[in-house]
Amino acid sequence: MSAQLAPEDVLTDEGYAVVATAEDLHVTFRRNGKAIHALRGISLEIRRGEILGLVGESGSGKSVLGLTLLGLHGAGATISGRATVRGRDMVSATDAERREVRIAHLGAVFQDPMTSLNPTMRVGRQVAEAAGSDEEALRLLRLVGVPEAESRMSAFPHELSGGLRQRVMIAMAVAGNPDLVIADEPTTALDVTVQAQVLRLLRTLRDELGCSVLMITHDLGVAAQIADRVAVMYAGRLAELGESDAVLRNSAHPYTLGLMRSRLTLGVDRSRALPALAGEVPSPAAPQPGCAFSPRCSVAGPDCVETSPEPVEVEPGHHSACLRPLAVVRRTDTMGPAVLTARAEPARIDQDTAALSLRSVVKTFGVGKGFGRKRTLHALRGVSLQIAQGESVALVGESGSGKSTLLRVAAGLEAADSGEVELSGGSRPQMVFQDSGASLTPWMTVEQILGERVRDLGRAARAAKVREALSLVGLPAEVGAARATQLSGGQRQRVCLARATIVPPPVLLCDEPTSALDVSLAASVINLIARLRRELGMSVLFVTHDLSVARVVADRIAVMYLGQIVEIGASDRVTSAPLHPYTRSLVSAVPDVGLTPVILPGEPASPLNPPSGCAFHPRCADATESCRDTELGLRLQRVANDDVDRVACINIDLSHVPTPVYITPKGA
Amino acid sequence: MAVAEPFVAPRPAWRRPVSLDLRAPRTWSIIGASLFAVMTLIALAAPLLSPHDPLVPVGIPLAGPGHGGFLLGSDSIGRDVLSRCLYGMRASWFAALVVIAGGFLIGGLVGLVAGSSGGWIDNLLMRITDGFLALPAPVLAIAVVASLGPSFTHTLIAVSVVWWPFYARIVRGEISKLAARPHVEAARLAGAGRVRIAVRHLLPGALPAAVVTASLDVGNLVLALAGLSFLGLGQSAPAPELGADSARNLSLLLQQWWVPVVPGIAVAVLAVIANVAGDSVRNLIDPA
Numbered sequence: 001m002s003a004q005l006a007p008e009d010v011l012t013d014e015g016y017a018v019v020a021t022a023e024d025l026h027v028t029f030r031r032n033g034k035a036i037h038a039l040r041g042i043s044l045e046i047r048r049g050e051i052l053g054l055v056g057e058s059g060s061g062k063s064v065l066g067l068t069l070l071g072l073h074g075a076g077a078t079i080s081g082r083a084t085v086r087g088r089d090m091v092s093a094t095d096a097e098r099r100e101v102r103i104a105h106l107g108a109v110f111q112d113p114m115t116s117l118n119p120t121m122r123v124g125r126q127v128a129e130a131a132g133s134d135e136e137a138l139r140l141l142r143l144v145g146v147p148e149a150e151s152r153m154s155a156f157p158h159e160l161s162g163g164l165r166q167r168v169m170i171a172m173a174v175a176g177n178p179d180l181v182i183a184d185e186p187t188t189a190l191d192v193t194v195q196a197q198v199l200r201l202l203r204t205l206r207d208e209l210g211c212s213v214l215m216i217t218h219d220l221g222v223a224a225q226i227a228d229r230v231a232v233m234y235a236g237r238l239a240e241l242g243e244s245d246a247v248l249r250n251s252a253h254p255y256t257l258g259l260m261r262s263r264l265t266l267g268v269d270r271s272r273a274l275p276a277l278a279g280e281v282p283s284p285a286a287p288q289p290g291c292a293f294s295p296r297c298s299v300a301g302p303d304c305v306e307t308s309p310e311p312v313e314v315e316p317g318h319h320s321a322c323l324r325p326l327a328v329v330r331r332t333d334t335m336g337p338a339v340l341t342a343r344a345e346p347a348r349i350d351q352d353t354a355a356l357s358l359r360s361v362v363k364t365f366g367v368g369k370g371f372g373r374k375r376t377l378h379a380l381r382g383v384s385l386q387i388a389q390g391e392s393v394a395l396v397g398e399s400g401s402g403k404s405t406l407l408r409v410a411a412g413l414e415a416a417d418s419g420e421v422e423l424s425g426g427s428r429p430q431m432v433f434q435d436s437g438a439s440l441t442p443w444m445t446v447e448q449i450l451g452e453r454v455r456d457l458g459r460a461a462r463a464a465k466v467r468e469a470l471s472l473v474g475l476p477a478e479v480g481a482a483r484a485t486q487l488s489g490g491q492r493q494r495v496c497l498a499r500a501t502i503v504p505p506p507v508l509l510c511d512e513p514t515s516a517l518d519v520s521l522a523a524s525v526i527n528l529i530a531r532l533r534r535e536l537g538m539s540v541l542f543v544t545h546d547l548s549v550a551r552v553v554a555d556r557i558a559v560m561y562l563g564q565i566v567e568i569g570a571s572d573r574v575t576s577a578p579l580h581p582y583t584r585s586l587v588s589a590v591p592d593v594g595l596t597p598v599i600l601p602g603e604p605a606s607p608l609n610p611p612s613g614c615a616f617h618p619r620c621a622d623a624t625e626s627c628r629d630t631e632l633g634l635r636l637q638r639v640a641n642d643d644v645d646r647v648a649c650i651n652i653d654l655s656h657v658p659t660p661v662y663i664t665p666k667g668a
Numbered sequence: 669m670a671v672a673e674p675f676v677a678p679r680p681a682w683r684r685p686v687s688l689d690l691r692a693p694r695t696w697s698i699i700g701a702s703l704f705a706v707m708t709l710i711a712l713a714a715p716l717l718s719p720h721d722p723l724v725p726v727g728i729p730l731a732g733p734g735h736g737g738f739l740l741g742s743d744s745i746g747r748d749v750l751s752r753c754l755y756g757m758r759a760s761w762f763a764a765l766v767v768i769a770g771g772f773l774i775g776g777l778v779g780l781v782a783g784s785s786g787g788w789i790d791n792l793l794m795r796i797t798d799g800f801l802a803l804p805a806p807v808l809a810i811a812v813v814a815s816l817g818p819s820f821t822h823t824l825i826a827v828s829v830v831w832w833p834f835y836a837r838i839v840r841g842e843i844s845k846l847a848a849r850p851h852v853e854a855a856r857l858a859g860a861g862r863v864r865i866a867v868r869h870l871l872p873g874a875l876p877a878a879v880v881t882a883s884l885d886v887g888n889l890v891l892a893l894a895g896l897s898f899l900g901l902g903q904s905a906p907a908p909e910l911g912a913d914s915a916r917n918l919s920l921l922l923q924q925w926w927v928p929v930v931p932g933i934a935v936a937v938l939a940v941i942a943n944v945a946g947d948s949v950r951n952l953i954d955p956a
Contacts, residue, residue, distance in 0.1 A: 443872045
């Protein structure tokens, strides 16, 4: 698909149009004795000055493409095809040539700046190493918006916040005016508000420096916000490529369509089960012949299994690798008719009975820093929350907000310093963890792990109970004999849910259970949690950093900032008509197709040293002198005397609740 | 109800069939690890393999290797050096295994309790362990023998006292790493008690590291025990013992070299076999 370019276009310094290309690139490497087919024939080009979003789920090969362009694919990989940067092939080049190209033309930003920065070197020296001089390093740090750049030059990476570390990485990447910056999930480890800042920064830098950016991400919303063109990868091949708007709003490939429909946004219809793609991403160790997406595709036929489609131009500048005509793909409902019509019955909520009540819970941790220098981390600073029988409440907040600590206090894994935790019926809540693999004992079989909750039963009764629990979460009985390492990510999370519900608990606590899962799997796990909650009559307390997930899973959303709930209310109201300035900025920072985020300055304050008065005032645009007052004693206030909506802000008119905007999906 | 997807569990590495492919590193590891069994068999069969009684003079003294019916010669009073070596290896091998087993059990228990309890119990147990680690083995052995009288058992006690802390440290390290994983909290929420968590959810994860250490340790221990026996802290006089046999006959080194050298070579052979076997066990358990 690479455009027909005369060689001089590529090679001359001024007039080039294409910065980098991949031409029928295959990359295979070995892991644990198995051949991993990471890239299976991919061709694309990165144009001068453009931001190309490279989108794919785990195992799609998107990071391998980035590394191959950087010439960092490692000696063990078998590569065919070409990966050129400014006309130089990084596959056939010698190590010295690759290094030359990297120095002259490339910059890189990786996901975790803590591991990609040298922890023993001051950041000023690290940037100067890439930039050539201290003056240039300082200029770059100012360029990427590091506040008080002079003093930060002498800081070590661990002394900076995550957002600042990523800015330092970006400063190093743009040192020496590269032609192409390869950014591999640069915002995945950051909080939403900081993510919006970093995305804006990358765009500004592109405009100012004129470099191209290859933005590798799993998040379609991130790609939508920053990219000029988007390439969607699936199982090591290109599925779709075109202008961002065309690919994301007018998708041509069944996979992209499926991703867009199963993607959670603030506009998803909450009354139905979420549309979820069936099945899982195929293993790159055993690629099937034909179109890799065909087993999950509703328009696939026998011919799809035989031929592997090449991307063809379906509309001007819009390529899709699908055998079916565009009209057929767009007309067909890729989710299958059953999913979209299934209307979920609302759960029965008994407002008069509290399943879980927390009253003025305070929790601090001592943070040791050498001898005698203990500091106090204020994780929870007086939190009260009631969850009714059968109700689902989401806790939303950025890192350091105390949402996970609150969940652990509710679970009884941490004891509160003061305050009360009351559970109805006295039986223990169960919890589902973010890292499902690590929460299953690796050497025990699924049957042994599940059986642990029903130890008082006899052997046969226990086995029957385990089978029943597995089938309730949609897993076959054979999974009982497997260990966690033999299961896929989605299966592990289902096993964790089976363990939690084998004896239905009054309250199910969920700690970001979907944030480690791929887009297409997250929706099915959320559906499963909703179904279990309905069928077993459980209350759910769901911790997430993602407002669009919170809106779908919860009846009410509680927004936390620095150990306190700053706003709580019906989830439609909180996400569509937020009251608190912090909630407003959270809502506007959710990246989505066709939305421009409002950027909140600064980063979450440290729970080691919460600001006086309202903890949010240093970042708040509406803050007044009285917000700073140490005697403020801020507490949640009822809005318009209604029992659902409460907010902790002194600058808000409490006389009426803003009308929620109920978002109805297209075509419903 | 969701439709169950077909599921076939892949076979874990340790359940793969043993192949006899000599090019596969795994095959060599299995052969290496079986040296432990081979050596134990030789030790058990020492009475059958020895041509003579190791304690009784059976021929001319100081006969050279191959002379007078002695494959490896005879010592100063006409006892068979080969037989004495075989019996000596048997004693060393079993002594090493006993000390390892003791260290493994005591150290493992201390490490498990310390690692799974945490807090002050952990601190107390580990400081005690550090105290024992600080004791020098030969000095302690001399002290024990001096106070309890010379005896092989006393030497073993002395060595065991300084040996178990290594295992306590390793097991505790592994356990406290595992204890930070969410699977332990999940087990707590599932209603498992302290003992059950320690035994079912922590201990199996610490065993591989401890087994690897133990198998690499056999060689060290053979050498340490031979050293103590060389210093006269082993079994008393007529008993065949490699270190002591070497030490007692050191004056013959320049004339009848085989008398002191052959037991020394036997120690070296034993230590090399133990190290090869230990390395193989490590490669099998922890291939990274």
